[in-house]
Amino acid sequence: MxxxxxxxxxxxxxxxxxxxxxxxxxxxxxxxxxxxxxxxxQLKIGVIQPSHSYxxxxxxxxxxxxxxxxxxGVLGMEVEFIIRNNQPVAGESPTSEASINAAKELxxxxxxxxxxxxxxxxxxxxxxPIAQQAQRLMLPGSSGxxxxxxxxxxxxxxxxxxxxxxxxxxxxxNPDELNAKTAATIYEExxxxxxxxxxxxxxxxxxxxxxxxxxGSYAAGETTFTTLLTDIQSTTPDVIFCPGxxxxxxxxxxxxxxxxxxxxxxxxxxxxxxxxxxxxxDSSPALDGSYYPTNFSVATQDAEVQAFVNGYTTxxxxxxxxxxxxxxxAMRLLxxxxxxxxxLEPVAVRDAFAAVKxxxxxxxxxxxxxxxxxxxxxxxxxxxxxxxxxxxxVAP
Numbered sequence: 001m002x003x004x005x006x007x008x009x010x011x012x013x014x015x016x017x018x019x020x021x022x023x024x025x026x027x028x029x030x031x032x033x034x035x036x037x038x039x040x041x042q043l044k045i046g047v048i049q050p051s052h053s054y055x056x057x058x059x060x061x062x063x064x065x066x067x068x069x070x071x072x073g074v075l076g077m078e079v080e081f082i083i084r085n086n087q088p089v090a091g092e093s094p095t096s097e098a099s100i101n102a103a104k105e106l107x108x109x110x111x112x113x114x115x116x117x118x119x120x121x122x123x124x125x126x127x128x129p130i131a132q133q134a135q136r137l138m139l140p141g142s143s144g145x146x147x148x149x150x151x152x153x154x155x156x157x158x159x160x161x162x163x164x165x166x167x168x169x170x171x172x173x174n175p176d177e178l179n180a181k182t183a184a185t186i187y188e189e190x191x192x193x194x195x196x197x198x199x200x201x202x203x204x205x206x207x208x209x210x211x212x213x214x215x216g217s218y219a220a221g222e223t224t225f226t227t228l229l230t231d232i233q234s235t236t237p238d239v240i241f242c243p244g245x246x247x248x249x250x251x252x253x254x255x256x257x258x259x260x261x262x263x264x265x266x267x268x269x270x271x272x273x274x275x276x277x278x279x280x281x282d283s284s285p286a287l288d289g290s291y292y293p294t295n296f297s298v299a300t301q302d303a304e305v306q307a308f309v310n311g312y313t314t315x316x317x318x319x320x321x322x323x324x325x326x327x328x329x330a331m332r333l334l335x336x337x338x339x340x341x342x343x344l345e346p347v348a349v350r351d352a353f354a355a356v357k358x359x360x361x362x363x364x365x366x367x368x369x370x371x372x373x374x375x376x377x378x379x380x381x382x383x384x385x386x387x388x389x390x391x392x393x394v395a396p
Contacts, residue, residue, distance in 0.1 A: 035211070043077040046106030048117035048127065050087035050094045054273050057081060057141045059140075060320060060327030061364070063312045064335075075344070079212045081112050086118055089136070093220050093245070099123035103130045106116055113344060114139065116330045120245075121147055121193035128154050136339075136348040137353060139330040141323060143269055144192050145200070148372040157333070158269055159295040160325045160373040161193070164243075165200025167293055167394050168266050168380050172239045173208050176262055180238035184214040184227065184380050186252070188201035188244040191220070197243045205241075213237050218248060233261055241269025243292075248289065250280035256284035257280045267274045267292035272381070273320035274388050287383045291391065294322030295363045297379035299390040308362040321388075331393070332361045366396065 014070075018240040045065075049058040049309065050186055073079060084102035097376075099118050106128065107110045109219045114137040121144030121337035128150025131138035138154045140147055145161045166289055172180040183205055187194040187372045202212050204268045213235040216228045229252075240256070240263045253265050271277055271292040274383040281287065298319050308328050333356060340355075354372070359365040366375040373394050382391040 009279035010343065012306065014287075017180070025267055027306055041077055042080045043114045043338075044080050044082055044110060044294040045331070046103075046112035046115045047081050047083040048086050048099060048106070048115060048119075048123075049083055050119060051085040051089055052090040053094070053276065054119040054141065054274070054323050056275075056321055056324035057117065057327040059316050060308075060312065060324030060329075061116050061331045062327075063308065063324070063359075064328045066315065067307075068335050074338050077329070077333070080114060082106060084124060091247055094118065094120060094123055096123055096126040099127050100130065103127045105369045107131070107134045109134055111212070112136070112140055114349075116327065116334075117141055117273070121196065124154075125150070125192055127231050133143070135334060135350075137334065137346070137350060139334060141326045142193060144196050146192070146196065152354075152372070153346070155333075155353060155372045156370065157330045158322070158372055158374075159293065159376060160366050160371075161268075162200045162373075163196055163378060163396065164268055164293050165197055165202075166204040167380070168268075168291075169201050169204035169208060169210070169290065170243065171380060171394075172241075172264075172266060173210055173279055174207065178239060180264075182211045182213045182235070182237045182239075184216070184235060184240045184263070185212060185238040185338070186215075186240065186242040187217050188248065188328065189212055189217045189219050191244065194244040194268070200240065201241045201243075207333070210304075218244075218252065222248060223251055225255050228252075229256055229261065232256075232263075233259060237263045239264045241266045242263070243270060245270050246273060246277045249279045253290065254281045254283075254286045261271075265290040269294050271324055272296075272388075275344075276322045277385070278386060278388070288385065290383045291380055291382055292395075293378045294325075295318060295376060295378060296322040296325035297381070297390045297393065302360065302364075305362060306358040320362070328362045329359075329365075333359060338345045 055251045084104050114364040119141035121142035124140040124147045125143045132151030132153050143158045172178045188196040272294040293365045337349050337353035340352040357367045378394045382389050
């Protein structure tokens with residue numbers, strides 16, 4: 001072969017090699033990131049947790065983590081939590097900015113396999129697209145029905161708002177319960193959770209023949225509620241549905257009690273941050289006789305529930321609430337899906353999670369519907385004497 005032919009052959013070979021390398025690079029860009037290597041001994045899970053509210057979420061998840069690790073971990077790997085705070089200021093609500101930054105840091109810098117949280121729907125809606133794009137399962141503590149719309153890697157753990165609203169409307173109008181004919185509703189401005197839940201309650205209440213006589217709102221951080229309560233008082237509703245967060249909701253109920261508003265207050269699952277919720281007011285009678293739903297009841301005697309209750313109480317010295325149950329089930333369901341997939345491949349684990357059936361943990365999940373909402377029962381709680389008591393269970 002002469003020099004000219006040798007040179008031509010080399011150019012062709014280099015061109016083929018360049019195209020091959022370019023193709024490999026493009027293929028690499030299409031393959032989901034591998035969050036572990038064969039030598040990994042730890043499974044890193046990110047937790048987005050407000051530092052001064054709903055803290056039992058991460059405590060419930062920690063209870064599950066301890067139990068899982070005591071039983072050999074997940075696929076032989078020890079579960080490690082990496083926790084990030086999304087509530088920069090103690091006296092204020094968690095923020096979307098802090099939630100987004102926490103998610104990006106956990107995914108891009110810590111390379112976690114999945115996210116537990118955020119707890120509140122407004123923040124979960126911001127984090128969902130980030131988790132979806134990175135192909136990370138996200139299991140929030142929120143119940144916003146539109147949270148999973150970000151994509152097929154996002155699954156609710158707690159009872160979704162449409163079912164909560166339907167149950168509480170039916171409970172209010174039941175002649176054997178509150179026998180309500182009229183209702184007022186209150187939501188927090190800009191809060192996806194309370195807006196979503198109020199809409200669900202109003203739709204169900206009107207469908208059952210009830211009348212919504214007033215719908216109002218308050219701003220986060222408000223403490224007086226004078227105009228809102230004056231407007232509601234003039235409509236004399238039988239019940240007031242106010243599913244927002246603490247500290248605003250307990251303060252609002254206290255002001256209503258001072259104004260001699262006699263309507264029965266009804267809430268949502270956010271009330272089950274019960275230790276903080278009950279501690280806002282100096283006097284408990286204002287809250288007595290109020291009802292709210294949760295996906296968990298400490299009174300349930302199932303072995304799986306008691307394993308959660310005992311494990312949580314041992315670690316934290318108090319009984320768990322519904323927020324803790326969501327954190328516990330999120331971690332246990334994630335572990336179950338990974339074990340079912342038999343590998344840490346995002347698509348396989350996602351598909352295994354979607355196929356969950358007849359799960360029993362802190363709560364029971366029959367299956368997931370097409371919206372990635374869990375199909376599960378709901379427990380109604382009542383506040384009496386400054387304490388939360390189990391009232392009844394409503395099946396899906």
